[in-house]
Amino acid sequence: MIELHNISKSYASTGRSRPAVQGVSLTIRPGEFLALVGPNGSGKSTLLGILAGTLAPDHGEIIGRPRVSVVLQTVALDPLLTIRENATIFARVFGVPGDEIDQRFESLARIATLSDRADDRVGSLSGGLARRADILRAAMTRPELLLLDEPTSGLDRTSQAAVFEMLESLRKDHRVAIVLATHLLSEAESADRVLLLRQGRIIREGSAESFVAELGFSHVLHVTAGDAEAVDLPDAVKYARGGEVFFGDSSEAIRTEADRLFEQDIPVATRAANLADVYDIEFSSHTSEVSA
Amino acid sequence: MSMLDATIALTEREWTRLMRQPARIVATIGTPMIFLVALGAGFAGSMSGLMGVDDGRAYAAFLLPGMISMAALFASIFGAISLIEDRQGGFLVAILAGQAPKGSVVAAKTIGVGGPACAQACVMLLAIWPLGLHVSLLGLLGAILGVVLLTIGVVGFSLALAWRTASTQEFHAIMNTVLMPMWLVSGGFYPAAEAAAPMRWLTIINPLTWPTEAIRASLAGDPSPLLGGWAWPLSIVFAIAGVSLAATIIKTPGRKASA
Numbered sequence: 001m002i003e004l005h006n007i008s009k010s011y012a013s014t015g016r017s018r019p020a021v022q023g024v025s026l027t028i029r030p031g032e033f034l035a036l037v038g039p040n041g042s043g044k045s046t047l048l049g050i051l052a053g054t055l056a057p058d059h060g061e062i063i064g065r066p067r068v069s070v071v072l073q074t075v076a077l078d079p080l081l082t083i084r085e086n087a088t089i090f091a092r093v094f095g096v097p098g099d100e101i102d103q104r105f106e107s108l109a110r111i112a113t114l115s116d117r118a119d120d121r122v123g124s125l126s127g128g129l130a131r132r133a134d135i136l137r138a139a140m141t142r143p144e145l146l147l148l149d150e151p152t153s154g155l156d157r158t159s160q161a162a163v164f165e166m167l168e169s170l171r172k173d174h175r176v177a178i179v180l181a182t183h184l185l186s187e188a189e190s191a192d193r194v195l196l197l198r199q200g201r202i203i204r205e206g207s208a209e210s211f212v213a214e215l216g217f218s219h220v221l222h223v224t225a226g227d228a229e230a231v232d233l234p235d236a237v238k239y240a241r242g243g244e245v246f247f248g249d250s251s252e253a254i255r256t257e258a259d260r261l262f263e264q265d266i267p268v269a270t271r272a273a274n275l276a277d278v279y280d281i282e283f284s285s286h287t288s289e290v291s292a
Numbered sequence: 293m294s295m296l297d298a299t300i301a302l303t304e305r306e307w308t309r310l311m312r313q314p315a316r317i318v319a320t321i322g323t324p325m326i327f328l329v330a331l332g333a334g335f336a337g338s339m340s341g342l343m344g345v346d347d348g349r350a351y352a353a354f355l356l357p358g359m360i361s362m363a364a365l366f367a368s369i370f371g372a373i374s375l376i377e378d379r380q381g382g383f384l385v386a387i388l389a390g391q392a393p394k395g396s397v398v399a400a401k402t403i404g405v406g407g408p409a410c411a412q413a414c415v416m417l418l419a420i421w422p423l424g425l426h427v428s429l430l431g432l433l434g435a436i437l438g439v440v441l442l443t444i445g446v447v448g449f450s451l452a453l454a455w456r457t458a459s460t461q462e463f464h465a466i467m468n469t470v471l472m473p474m475w476l477v478s479g480g481f482y483p484a485a486e487a488a489a490p491m492r493w494l495t496i497i498n499p500l501t502w503p504t505e506a507i508r509a510s511l512a513g514d515p516s517p518l519l520g521g522w523a524w525p526l527s528i529v530f531a532i533a534g535v536s537l538a539a540t541i542i543k544t545p546g547r548k549a550s551a
Contacts, residue, residue, distance in 0.1 A: 052389035070389040076382035078305065080312045085305075092301035093387060093396070095294055138386065147389070 001144060001177060002051065003027045007060035009046055009200075020046040021057070022200040030144065031175040033167075035188035037275075038197035039283055044181035047197070048147045051179060066144035066177070073150045075134045079123030083114060083133045086122060091140040104140055111169045112136045113162070128159025132166055139170055146170065148180045152187065164190070185275040194275065196282055203282065211278040217248035220277055221258055221270050230266055233257050239277075239284050246280065248273060298396035299403060302387075306404025309374065320367040320412045324359035328419060331355055331481070353423045356416065357508040358480020360435075361500060364413035364443045365475055369467055371405030372450035376460050398451070398539045406447040413439045420511065427511050434510030441527040442503035448534025452541045478504050485517035492518070499533075502526035 009021040021043045028034060028051075036044045049055035050062070052070050070076075077086045084105060091101045109115045112132040122130055131151060138146060148167075152160040164187065170176045180187065188194050189208040196204040196211075204211065217237055223230070228238075228245035233254075236247035247254070254270050261268045310316060332352025378384045387397060417435060420427050427435070450471075457463040477491070478500035484492055495501050496518060505516040506523040516523040 052385070054385055054389050068389050070382075070386050072382040072385060074380070074382045076386040078309060078381075078383065080309050081305070085308065089301045089305045090386070093298045095297055 001028055001030050001066045002062065002064040004050070005061040005063070007047075007050060007057045007062070009050060009055060009057050019200050021050065024060075024200070024202055026195070026202070028145065028177050028179065030177055031171060032177045032193065033171060033191045034177070034179045035191035035194045036179065036181040036197060037183075037185065037188045037194055037279065041199075042197040043200035044197055045149055046200070048149050048179065048181055051145070052147050067141060068145045068147060069138035069141055069143035071131075071135055071138045071146065071148045071151050073153055075122070075130045077122040077130065077134055077137060080121060082119045082121050083109070083125075083136065084118045086133070087137045087140050090137050094141040096141060101140070104142070105136075108136045108139050111173075112166050126159075128155050128162060131155060131159065131163055135163065135166055135170075139174075139176070142174060143176060145177045145179065148178065150182055150184075151180070152182075152184065160184075160187070185279055189275045196279070198283070204278075208275045208278075211275060212273050215248060215273050215277060215281070217250060218273055219251045219254040219270060220246050220248050220273050221254045221261075221268060222246045223261070223266065223268050227261075227266050227268075230261065230264065231257065232260070237281065239280050241280050241284060246277065248277060295396045295399065299399045302396065302400030303404040303407065306371065306374070306400070307408060310371075310408045316370050317412065320363055320370065320409075321415055323366060324362040324416060325419075327362065328352055328355055328359045328416075332423075349423050352419075353425050353511075354483070355480065356419055356423060356425070357435075357438075357504050357511060358475075358478065359419075360413045360416045360439060360507055361442060361478060361480055361504040362475060363416050364409050364439060365446055365471060365500075367409030367412045368405060368443060368446040368450045369463075369471065371401075371409055371447065372454040373460050373463060374405070375401060375451055375454040376457060376463060379455075380459075394543045395539065398535070398542050401451055402444065402447050402535055402538065405451070406443045409447060410440055410443040413443060425511055426513075428513060431510045431513050435507045438503050438507035438510055438527060441506065441531040442500075445499065445503065445527075445530035445534035448531070448536070448538040451538040452534075455538070455541050474498055474500050477501075479518060480504060483517070499526075499530045502530050 004024055004026040007021055007024045008019065010017045010019045024047060036047060038044055046055060048070070050057050052068050087105050088101055091104065096104065105118070106115070109118050112135065114129065114132060114136060117125065117129060122133060125133060135151065152163050155163065167178055171178055180191065182188055192207065193205065194208050194211065195202050221231065221233070222244050225240065225243050225245050231247055233247045233249050235253070236249040239246050258268050258270050332349065332355055335351040336349070384397065388394065414436060417432070453466060454463055457466065477494050477498050479495045484495040484501070487495065502519065502523060505519045506527045509516040509523050515521055519526065
C-alpha cells in the first residue's frame, strides 16, 4: 500500500541540523496494525508526518499514496460545531458524495457509540468522547491508512479501551491499515508489528510476542529499589524503572525467589514478561546483566 | 475531490463558527459604530461640508469609510486567528494530510473569513441614511465593491501573517504594532489630501488607504481627493497582493506539522 525507502528528515535547530528520522525503510500492507514505539524525540511524530504527506523527507523514496487520515494528540474538531457537523464538513472537503455522508456518519457513530451525542457540540464532550468523535471524523473519508499520534493520551482506561474497540472495528470492517505512535506499551502489544525507534532509526521490528520471546526470560520479579540488594537471582537480567528494580528470569527461578523473599516479609511482585520489559531494556540506561 | 466543494464546505464551517460567536459579530460592528457616533458627534461642530453634507453630521459622514475599513480589519483579524487555532488544534494537519489541495484552504479561508468580514463591513454602509449621505445605486455598488477588495486584501495579509505566527498572543502583538497603525494612517480620521506633506505621503503609500479611498469616492460620488483615479487600480492591486501573499506563504513548506 505504501513503501518508504531509506527515508531521512532533519530539522534546523539553532543553526544545527538535527536528524529526526534516519534511513527508515518500511512497508505497510492493507489492514495491518503497526505500532511505533520509542521515547520522546525518537522520530515517531516525524515518521507519521512523512506518511501523512504533511512533511517532505530530505532523502529517500515513497512508493504508493493511499488515502490517509490522521488523528493527532489534540482533537482536530471544532468545539463550536457538533460531532455531525464536524464529520460532515470533513467528508465534504474530501469529496464524499452527499448521499453517502449521512449513511457513513450513522454507521460510524454506531461503531463509536456516539449516536445519541451526534448533535452535541464537541466543546461539551468529555475527553474520551471527543477522541472517539475525532476518530469518527477521520474515518469519514474511508481512509486506507489511519495514522494515530498517541490518541489515548490523557484518557482514562475505560475511554482507552473504547478507542481501541473502535479502531479494531474499523480494521475488521473496512480493512483500514493503522499506524499508531504511542508511549503506552499495552496498546502496542495488540499490534501486528511493533517498530522500536531510537534517535530516528528503527532499532527493532517484529511482533510483541517475538520481542518477548527474544528477551531470554519468561517472568519478571520486581521490588522497590531499597529491597533490590536482598534479591538473589544471579543469572537474571536486571533493570530499573522509576523507583523499582526488575529481575527477569525463568518462571521457576522467579517463583522460588519470590517465595524466599515473601518469607522474609519483603514486598515482591511477579508477572509474565511483556513488551514493557523489552522497552525498558532497550531504553533504560540502568540495564545490566547480573553476573554469577 | 473538487476544490470548489472543499472551498464551499470550509466556508460553511467559517460561517457556522461565526454565527455561534455572537460576541465576535457585536465587537466587529459595535466598535466602529461607537467610534462613528462618538467621534462624529464630538467633532460635529469643528468640521462641516465634508462628503457633501453640510450639517453637524459631516464629520461622521467623512468617518464612515474609515469605520467600514475598521470593521473589515477587525473581522479579518478575528477570522485570521481561527487559522492559528486550526493549525494548533490539528484541523489543518488533518485536512492537509488527506491531500486536500492547499489552494482550497487558501480559497476557503479567504472566502470563509472574508465573506463574514465583508458582510459585517457592509452593515456599516447602512449608516449612510442616518448620516444624510445621498448615494446613488452605482455609488452604493461601488462602495460594496470597495469593501470586497478591502476585505480580500486585509484577509490575505492577515492569513499570511497568521500562518507564520506561532501563537495568538504573537499575532495580537503584531496586529497592535503593524495593522492598527496602518489603519490609523489610512486617512480614516482626517482629510489626508489636506494633511502635511509627510503625513500625506505616508497615507498615500499605505495600502489600507487605497480601498478606503475607493469607498469614500463611491459614497461621495467624486474621485478620491487623495488618490484621484488611482484609488480603484490600487485597490485591485491590494486585493491581488493580499491573496497572492497568503497563497504563497501557505503553500510554502516551512512550518513543522504536528504529525
